[in-house]
Every structure is written in structure tokens, then in C-alpha cells.
Amino acid sequence: MSVAPASLRDEFPLLAAAPQLHYLDSAATAQIHRLALDAVVCHETTCRANVSRGTYRLAEAADLAYEQARQTAARFLNASSADEVIFTSGATAALNLVAHSFGGTLKAGDRVLISVAEHHSNFVPWQMLRERTGIELALIPVLASGQLDLAHLSELIDSNCRLVAVTQCSNVTGAWTDVATLVAAARKVGAKVLLDGAQGAQHGPQDVRALGIDFYAFSGHKCFGPGGVGVLWGRGELLAAMPPFLTGGGMIAEVTPAETTWAPPPQRFEAGTPPIAQAVGLAAALEWMMSLDWLQIHARENRLCELLIEGLQRIPGLRLLGPEASAERAPIVSFEIPGLHPHDICQVLDAHNLALRGGHHCAQPLLAALGAEVCTRASIALYSDEADIEALLDGLRFALQELT
Numbered sequence: 001m002s003v004a005p006a007s008l009r010d011e012f013p014l015l016a017a018a019p020q021l022h023y024l025d026s027a028a029t030a031q032i033h034r035l036a037l038d039a040v041v042c043h044e045t046t047c048r049a050n051v052s053r054g055t056y057r058l059a060e061a062a063d064l065a066y067e068q069a070r071q072t073a074a075r076f077l078n079a080s081s082a083d084e085v086i087f088t089s090g091a092t093a094a095l096n097l098v099a100h101s102f103g104g105t106l107k108a109g110d111r112v113l114i115s116v117a118e119h120h121s122n123f124v125p126w127q128m129l130r131e132r133t134g135i136e137l138a139l140i141p142v143l144a145s146g147q148l149d150l151a152h153l154s155e156l157i158d159s160n161c162r163l164v165a166v167t168q169c170s171n172v173t174g175a176w177t178d179v180a181t182l183v184a185a186a187r188k189v190g191a192k193v194l195l196d197g198a199q200g201a202q203h204g205p206q207d208v209r210a211l212g213i214d215f216y217a218f219s220g221h222k223c224f225g226p227g228g229v230g231v232l233w234g235r236g237e238l239l240a241a242m243p244p245f246l247t248g249g250g251m252i253a254e255v256t257p258a259e260t261t262w263a264p265p266p267q268r269f270e271a272g273t274p275p276i277a278q279a280v281g282l283a284a285a286l287e288w289m290m291s292l293d294w295l296q297i298h299a300r301e302n303r304l305c306e307l308l309i310e311g312l313q314r315i316p317g318l319r320l321l322g323p324e325a326s327a328e329r330a331p332i333v334s335f336e337i338p339g340l341h342p343h344d345i346c347q348v349l350d351a352h353n354l355a356l357r358g359g360h361h362c363a364q365p366l367l368a369a370l371g372a373e374v375c376t377r378a379s380i381a382l383y384s385d386e387a388d389i390e391a392l393l394d395g396l397r398f399a400l401q402e403l404t
Contacts (some may be wrong), residue, residue: 009383012224013037022354022388026222027171027332027379030202032285033224039284040226043277051276052250052267066276069283070266076286077216077233078207084239086232086266087279091198092121094217094232095165097269098194099125101242102163102215108134111161113191115140115148115177116369117170120362122196126165136160142369146173146322153185161191168200172363172377173322173370174305174332183212192238198222199330202381203301204294205286208233220278225285229278232269239265246271297382304380304389305331311393315400321370331380334361340403342376348399354392 010016012031015023023031047061054060067082074082088094103126106112112126116139130137138156141149148166157164164186169176179195186193194215197206201218208216215238220229234242244251244262248271253261262268305326312318312335321334337345342358349356358376360367367373378392 009385011035012383015383020353022352022391024378024380024384024388024392025355025357026202026381026384027199027377028357029221029227030224030381031383032221032226032281033288035288036225036281036285040277040281043280048277050273062276065280066274069279072283072286073231073233073279076201076205076290077231078205078209079233080209081236083264083266084233084236086234086239086269087274088217088230088232088269089228089275090221090230091196091217091219092230094230095122095194095196096125097232097245098165098215098217098234099129100245101269102192102194102238103129103133103135104243105241106133106135106162109136109160111136111138111158113138113140113156113161113164113166115166116142117146117148117173117175117177117366118165118167118363119171119196119198120364121198122165122167122194123365139365140166142366144370145175145324145328146170146366146370147175147328148177150178150181153181157182157185157189157191159189161186161189163192163194165194165196167196167198169330169332170322170363170366171199171332172334172361172366172375174199174329174334175322176328176330179211179213187212199332203298203330204292205290214238220282220285223282223285223289225282226278229275229282231282234265236265239269242268244268244271248272250274292382301331301380301382301384302326304384304386305329305333307386307389308333308378308380308392311389312396315393315396318396321372321375331384332377333379334375334377336372336375337400340399342374344403345376345396345399348402349392349395352391352395352398354395356392 049059049062051066070085071082073085143149192214195213197218202222214235216233221227251271323329346358
């Protein structure tokens with residue numbers, strides 16, 4: 001199918017209602033597609049009921065919608081089975097689930113390898129696991145470009161390594177991770193691989209089997225769906241061997257005064273009432289994403305990223321973070337201007353109908369490694385266009401005049 005930027009923008013209710021808005025914060029939250037919004041409204045007004053609880057028709061309709069959403073997520077990921085898909089409240093919850101449940105199978109002296117480039121959601125849970133169990137936590141350093149430095153990987157992934165948990169691409173620099181090299185090294189010692197796909201899944205369907213990984217996490221609100229829902233995919237045999245993360249209704253096989261036994265995955269990891277309508281909405285967004293021509297979209301996103309980088313490089317004193325080549329990054333571009341705080345820059349840009357994000361982006365170890373404390377970030381999505389890039393460059397020139 002052909003992708004026309006104007007018509008794509010019109011498919012997102014907020015953008016269609018605000019044609020003057022230049023939304024460049026999709027790495028934080030992408031706009032919701034109308035089909036996802038319609039799916040949520042339809043579910044809540046026609047079959048709102050709890051799942052796995054009722055035998056009446058309304059509840060059975062909710063069960064069917066929820067499990068169909070799980071099947072859609074499995075197809076989006078090319079999972080072997082829908083039972084490998086766990087609905088969570090977001091990527092953060094999914095990553096914490098692995099740190100708690102898979103982490104619960106680790107012991108003192110076992111090594112977990114993460115990178116300096118991680119979002120705090122894939123950094124802090126492993127620090128906490130280290131405090132609880134005495135595991136060893138090792139870090140992959142980054143190059144000046146923000147890309148992972150894999151030069152000494154054989155020393156980091158040794159016989160004690162049990163898990164490699166890394167981002168698919170950085171939420172600050174956009175740098176893509178060389179997943180194949182990490183997977184190959186992990187397999188040599190029997191280590192598992194967790195991929196934080198919070199920034200990767202927005203840019204098209206994934207193939208977890210081709211990636212060769214063991215866990216994959218992503219968020220609905222970054223994939224043009226509702227907030228409050230995410231997905232954890234895990235290999236079936238690993239999930240079956242993991243203890244639950246949260247306990248409560250729906251995740252047990254039997255409770256007696258003496259003991260409790262667990263339901264099989266995925267129910268084991270979905271205690272309480274799950275995000276039912278949100279999962280249905282996410283499924284609609286994923287179905288829509290699977291209908292798109294991603295080769296064409298990637299070419300457009302790369303071209304917009306190149307235009308932005310070229311324009312930013314012409315601004316005196318501005319420092320780009322991350323790879324200069326757009327092919328080596330997702331369309332996420334962060335920069336700093338000495339003497340100007342990102343919050344001030346973003347407030348001036350907001351007056352010009354530009355939505356960007358400023359701060360440490362929940363990636364303080366990465367920014368410290370790159371010699372920065374905070375930065376301003378622009379993130380491009382499939383509904384972005386040349387007008388957004390031009391408006392940003394014009395807005396930055398105005399901000400420089402106002403703030404210096």
C-alpha cells in the first residue's frame with residue numbers, strides 16, 4: 001500500500017484536530033490511532049465485563065476479545081504460541097516481571113549483563129536484584145556515538161553469565177543494538193537474552209524467533225495504542241519454569257490452607273483484572289501496523305531524520321548525541337546547547353506549537369557516559385513530515401535568539 005503522510009496524520013484523532021501541532025515526542029508516547037480508540041470504545045460499550053470469571057454471554061464476549069488480542073500480539077511478534085504473550089501495564093512492568101521472576105531463579109555469583117545505554121526501567125530492577133540475591137551486575141560500555149562497545153564482549157559474557165538484558169535501540173541516541181552479535185555470544189555460554197523493545201516496536205512488527213532472543217518487552221502507548229498496557233513475550237519453557245511476579249485472582253491453580261499452586265503461563269503472570277479494553281485497543285493498533293508498508297515508512301523516517309540532523313549541524317554550538325548516520329539509529333535525535341537548559345528550550349518551542357521532550361530521559365548513566373547531564377530530544381514517527389522538521393529548525397533558531 002502507498003503511504004501518504006497527510007492521510008496518515010488524519011488517521012490520528014488528536015493530530016487531525018490540531019493541524020498546527022508539530023508532535024515530536026513519539027518516543028515518550030505516540031499518538032493513538034483511530035482504530036485503536038474505536039476498539040476501546042466499542043469494547044467498553046458492548047462487552048465490558050471481567051475476563052476468566054463469568055459464564056454469562058457478556059463475560060464470554062470479553063474473554064473472546066481479550067484472547068483474540070493476545071493472538072494478535074503473538075502474530076505481531078511472530079511468537080510460536082499466543083500462550084507466550086503476557087499482558088502487563090507497560091514495558092516497565094514487563095521488565096520488572098522478568099527481573100523478579102526469572103531473577104528469582106538466579107543465585108549469588110550469577111551474572112546479569114546490561115548496558116550503560118539502558119532506560120532506568122532496564123537498569124534499576126537489576127540493581128535491586130543484586131541487592132536481594134547477590135548476583136553480579138556487569139555493564140557493556142558505550143562508544144562516543146552512544147552505540148554499545150562490544151569489543152570486550154567475550155570477557156563480559158562468561159560462564160557465569162545467565163542473562164543479557166539490553167535495549168533494542170536507545171531512547172536517547174536512537175542507536176540500534178547489534179542484537180545478532182549479543183545473541184551469538186550469549187548462546188555460547190547458555191545465557192538468555194532479554195530485549196527491551198520499547199523504542200523498537202513502534203517502527204514495525206518484530207520477529208522474536210528470527211532475533212533468537214528469549215524475552216521481548218514493549219508498550220502499547222508507544223505503538224499507537226492506548227496507555228496502561230504492554231506486552232512481555234517469553235519462550236514457553238522459560239515462562240513455565242518461572243515463579244509468579246504478583247499474586248492474586250486468576251493466576252492460581254489451587255489454594256489450600258497449606259499451599260498454593262500456580263496456573264500455567266500466561267495466566268500465572270496476569271494476577272487480578274488485566275488491562276482488558278486496553279489490550280483490545282492495542283490489538284487494533286497492531287493489526288493496523290501489520291497492514292503497512294514498513295520499507296516505505298522506514299525510508300521516509302530515515303529521510304526525515306537525515307534532514308533534521310543536517311539542519312541541527314548547522315546551528316552554532318549545538319552538539320548532537322548519537323550516531324550521525326540515520327541508518328544506524330531509530331529516528332530519535334537528541335542534542336544539547338551549552339548554556340541552555342532543555343526545559344527552557346522546550347517551553348519556547350511549545351509557544352511555536354512544537355512538542356519535544358527535555359531532561360535526562362530516564363537514562364542518567366548513558367548521559368553521564370556521553371558527557372551530558374540533560375538534553376533535548378526530538379522523536380519522529382510515521383505521521384511526521386517535512387513541515388515538522390522545518391518548524392523545529394525555525395523554532396530552535398528563535399529559541400537561541402530568545403534565550404541567549
